[in-house]
Amino acid sequence: MQLSFYLRLDLMNMKVCKFGGTSVATADQIRKVVDIVTSDAERKIVVVSAPGKRFSDDVKVTDLLIRLGEAALSGAETDPHLERVLSRFREITDELGLSTDISSEIESDLRDRLSNDKEDSSLYMDTMKAAGEDNNAKLIAAYFSLIGCDAKYINPKDGGLLVNDRPQRVRALSEGDERLAKLREESGLIVFPGFFGFTKDGTLRTFNRGGSDITGAIVAAAVGADLYENFTDVDSVFAANPTVIENPVPIKTMTYREMRELAYAGFSVFHDEALIPAFRKSIPVCIKNTNNPNAPGTLIVKERDYNEQQVIGIAADSGFTAIYVDKFLMNLEIGFGRRLLQIFEEEEISYEHTPSGIDNLSIIIRTRFLTKEKEERIVGRIHKELEPDAVIVEHDYSMIVLVGEGMQYTTGLAARAATAIAKTGANIEMINQGSSEVSLVFGVKVQDETKILKELYKEFFVKSYVKS
Ligand SMILES: Nc1ncnc2c1ncn2[C@@H]1O[C@H](COP(=O)(O)OP(=O)(O)O)[C@@H](O)[C@H]1O
Numbered sequence: 458m459q460l461s462f463y464l465r466l467d468l469m470n471m472k473v474c475k476f477g478g479t480s481v482a483t484a485d486q487i488r489k490v491v492d493i494v495t496s497d498a499e500r501k502i503v504v505v506s507a508p509g510k511r512f513s514d515d516v517k518v519t520d521l522l523i524r525l526g527e528a529a530l531s532g533a534e535t536d537p538h539l540e541r542v543l544s545r546f547r548e549i550t551d552e553l554g555l556s557t558d559i560s561s562e563i564e565s566d567l568r569d570r571l572s573n574d575k576e577d578s579s580l581y582m583d584t585m586k587a588a589g590e591d592n593n594a595k596l597i598a599a600y601f602s603l604i605g606c607d608a609k610y611i612n613p614k615d616g617g618l619l620v621n622d623r624p625q626r627v628r629a630l631s632e633g634d635e636r637l638a639k640l641r642e643e644s645g646l647i648v649f650p651g652f653f654g655f656t657k658d659g660t661l662r663t664f665n666r667g668g669s670d671i672t673g674a675i676v677a678a679a680v681g682a683d684l685y686e687n688f689t690d691v692d693s694v695f696a697a698n699p700t701v702i703e704n705p706v707p708i709k710t711m712t713y714r715e716m717r718e719l720a721y722a723g724f725s726v727f728h729d730e731a732l733i734p735a736f737r738k739s740i741p742v743c744i745k746n747t748n749n750p751n752a753p754g755t756l757i758v759k760e761r762d763y764n765e766q767q768v769i770g771i772a773a774d775s776g777f778t779a780i781y782v783d784k785f786l787m788n789l790e791i792g793f794g795r796r797l798l799q800i801f802e803e804e805e806i807s808y809e810h811t812p813s814g815i816d817n818l819s820i821i822i823r824t825r826f827l828t829k830e831k832e833e834r835i836v837g838r839i840h841k842e843l844e845p846d847a848v849i850v851e852h853d854y855s856m857i858v859l860v861g862e863g864m865q866y867t868t869g870l871a872a873r874a875a876t877a878i879a880k881t882g883a884n885i886e887m888i889n890q891g892s893s894e895v896s897l898v899f900g901v902k903v904q905d906e907t908k909i910l911k912e913l914y915k916e917f918f919v920k921s922y923v924k925s
Pocket residue numbers: 476477478479480506509667688689690691693694695696697698699700723724725726727
């Protein structure tokens with residue numbers, strides 16, 4: 458008698474796992490990825506980045522592609538740049554024992570991209586940047602097949618990863634979700650490139666840097682994954698950046714909101730925009746280490762017991778500019794704030810904080826949004842349209858952010874933080890407590906950032922760490 462099995466693929470538990478650049482940087486790393494994926498039948502969709510850094514001062518393939526694209530746009534010689542990208546891929550294909558055809562396909566793909574129309578430089582660069590993840594996904598799918606695994610590469614255009622058409626502000630469109638959800642019904646393993654999607658008219662667009670995390674989250678949310686695993690090169694998210702604080706406390710569980718605040722404020726381990734799709738569909742996210750997959754990692758969920766740890770992490774980031782505007786009787790001038798912010802809106806600059814007094818208001822923005830010309834134009838417009846007594850632009854600010862769901866139920870926290878900062882002798886330039894009271898922000902001079910972070914870490918983590 459012949460037994461026939463009918464597997465309802467759409468009813469099986471499913472995990473979407475994303476492997477970051479460091480996890481796919483070499484053939485050895487890709488072998489680890491394959492071991493991790495094949496060790497758990499629920500790992501059905503694998504989102505991959507472009508090969509990242511192999512050692513600390515290595516260059517990511519995405520950065521090599523940016524150099525290549527920029528050389529092509531400026532009319533400079535492209536061959537040396539092309540060769541650097543190709544040699545990264547060649548090294549991986551050779552070591553994995555893949556057919557040389559794959560290297561040739563990657564070369565012809567890159568040459569095709571290089572010959573694209575250059576009129577719109579942003580479109581041209583997006584297509585170049587996406588070559589890293591796209592070719593790596595094809596290569597990794599081929600390796601899965603080589604070792605006998607039923608795996609296929611899916612292009613985001615065929616998969617349904619639809620995005621809007623706003624360069625620099627690319628977002629996924631929910632209209633693509635229905636098609637993406639069908640990935641669940643595919644048999645075998647899917648290898649999906651991170652970092653880019655397609656507009657409705659078929660134009661390729663990349664997310665912001667680090668955006669493969671976003672792809673993973675969008676796919677996980679669309680297929681209704683039971684878990685979104687984000688594999689990187691650290692055992693967990695730590696309470697502070699491990700490159701600044703030695704052996705920081707690992708975070709076992711945190712909320713979406715905490716991770717988003719911390720990611721936005723400098724925890725580069727996970728992209729802040731990647732939390733939203735997971736949050737909307739309540740998909741738990743687990744940050745895990747490709748080099749130590751048995752470590753439990755950090756679980757990101759809707760709620761946690763905030764009595765255990767009021768402050769869960771402290772992030773710091775530099776690169777902020779404050780535009781200080783002073784005008785006597787500003788408080789009586791209705792619409793002053795709106796008109797000031799409108800200038801920034803019209804320059805397409807989003808602001809971070811707006812600390813204010815009765816006669817003054819500062820707009821804090823990320824310096825990278827300013828060019829010299831934009832800065833001059835903004836200052837000129839403020840003078841002309843708002844007739845202030847003074848406008849002062851100050852660069853080189855850092856923001857240090859304490860984050861924790863429990864902060865809103867704890868008194869004296871700001872005092873503890875301010876006292877710790879005072880011990881460093883540094884000045885606090887600005888304080889802002891988010892309305893949700895999940896974060897407390899200190900604006901400081903960039904040269905004081907590290908010493909303040911260390912002191913705050915000591916205040917909020919070293920004592921409890923020693924106690925437990
Ligand atoms: N609070 C933090 N916890 C863990 N890692 C952090 C934190 N802040 C910054 N990082 C850095 O994030 C890195 C991992 O992110 P990334 O380099 O983007 O990895 P991937 O290549 O996997 O995308 C870690 O190696 C670590 O240096």
